[in-house]
Amino acid sequence: MPTDNAFLKEHQLLASQVSRLSAALKHHKHTFGGNSLVLYHASSEEFLIRLLAAAHAGFDIIFPANGQVENIETASLLADYVFVDSFTGSKQLSKDMLVLDVVDNAHSAIEHITLPQTGKLTFYTSGSTGYGKPIEKHWQHINAELTNLKHTFSFDKPCQIIATVSHQHIYGLLFKLLWPVLAGYKTEFTFVEFPEQLHALVEKQNSVIITSPAFIDRLIRDNVLINSKANILGIFSSGGPLSNESAITLYKQLAIGATQIYGSTETGGIAYRQVIDNKLTPWQCFNGITVANYQQQLAVRSPYFDDDVFITQDIAEVLDDGQFILSGRLDRTIKLEEKRVNLDALERTLCSDNFIKHCKVILLKSGKRQQLGLVAALSEDGFSELDKNGKLALNKHIKRVLSGRFEAVCMPRKFRYLKELPVNSQGKLVFADLEKLFD
Structure with missing residues (x-):
């Protein structure tokens, strides 16, 4: 895949920062003990450095649902340390804040970031259908999904990855931070909140946009990207269902379809599709993932989790070619x-x-x-x-x-x-x- 000097310099700098911080974390772990920490940082760049450094130092990592005091405290109940950028809560946390003295050592400079191979990651679900709960993953699951993303989606020009979603949850973590590291794309670490911010970044260079249905709905009302659409190499949408109407409107405006990713924190990515017209568009499973019907529900086999099969709450029709069509959620059937x-x-x-x-x-x-x-x-x-x-x-x-x-x-x-x-x-x-x- 084509790369440029800006990417190489960014990658080398990040690799050196990860190396130095990892050495400090290893020293702390050896001196004081402990195996797990809560990680939160508002900066995507600093978050990535801390994540990789802590994992390479042998820590299991717990991600709170967000940076709110209560959520950090909840996550800290599972951890030995809290490693966050700031804490302004009125109450004392039950776990020690991790404060490190990182020494700048020239011998720690390395050229390549490597992804951890062992250790655990605990995510908290978004609470979109109830209250959030902790979901445990292993680096082997994360790496299997990243490898699949690299082989499934590629771009023939140097490009930047821009995200309108948080890095703290699994979709943003994978697509904004870790996939670009593995595949060799430049990450724009800015968290984009508004279409105008997105336009300012896209018009500068070729871009891949990592976003959500809610952002797409705002974007298409008065699409500021139309004049710079030649710079858009890809658009990804996840975090909830994108309506067919919004998907078709986006395609008409930008001449590029949003690649919708279907999955969950528990399962990782299951399948993908692009809706560009009113034809019924089924979901295509990622390589190595198979689905079947379990009564009304979609049953998934995947290398992204340890269970033999995961039974989702999604109602689906599995087609003869292994693709499938979704028609709602079983857990949203209630009795009144x-x-x-x-x-x-x-x-x-x-x-x-x-x-x-x-x-x-x-x-x-x-x-x-x-x-x-x-x-x-x-x-x-x-x-x-x-x-x-x-x-x-x-x-x-x-x-x-x-x-x-x-x-x-x-x-x-x-x-x-x-x-x-x-x-x-x-x-x-x-x-x-x-x-x-x-x-």
Whole structure:
């Protein structure tokens, strides 16, 4: 793959920094003991250096869900040390902060970054369908997936990898940081929050964009990348389902399809696809991964985890050629007053209405009482209706939209109307954040 001098210099500098920090961590481990640490840093570059150095020094690494005090404290319960950039919490952490004196040693300068081969990594899930939980992986799983990414996706020009997602979770960690290290691409460490930031970076050189459905939805409303689309070599989307409408719009605007990655923290990447028109587009498994039906659910065999098979909560139809089609999640089928309803089906019906761009239906519990809450991002027509006739009229309209398919007991009882759905740094909806809207 073509490389350039800027990449080589960046790689060599990072390799030397990893080497020096790893030596300091090894000394600390030998002197004071301990096998695990919590790692968080807002800077992607410093995070990568600390991650590789700690792993090469023999530490198992735990990633908190984010940099909030409570999440660092929760993750620290599994660790010997906390290795974070700053801590401003009002309470004392239960574990020692790791502070190192790193000596600049010329003999530590090396030219190549190598990926660790042993040790554990613990991720916390995003909490998109409930509260986050720890998921343990091993470097052998991570390396197997990185090798697959390198062989599956390649670009014939030197390019930079730009991400609009956090490096702290598995998608951003793999695609923004570790895959470029292995495959020889330059990483733009800046965390991109807005389309205008992305445009400023893309117009400078050939780029591959690592993003999410939420960011794509914002981008396509007034796509600032159209004039620099010749510089875009690839677009990847994960962290949630990208609607076919958004995928097709993006393709029409930029003449390049978003490569959607399907998977989870538990499974790693399972499959990929590009939707560029209204034809039904199935998912293609990554090399070495096979799927089958287990009752309604998708069952996965993969080198990315130790279990013989992982049964997902996704409802799927597996085709004769090994590709598959997804049609919702089994764990989003709930029972309300003895009536079963699938929340995915409710959302699909609501999003077919021209008042709603995106929405999420969640189950709200208060004691023994259960009811549905709707959080909807309204279209311009939706806001026009809201301004003209009020919330009560819009609530009734939404119930009429659903009444053709669903019984009265399945209707949402609480409604929140927003310009955009709230997402985290991965572009994913977080269940706890949605719940707070109804407090």
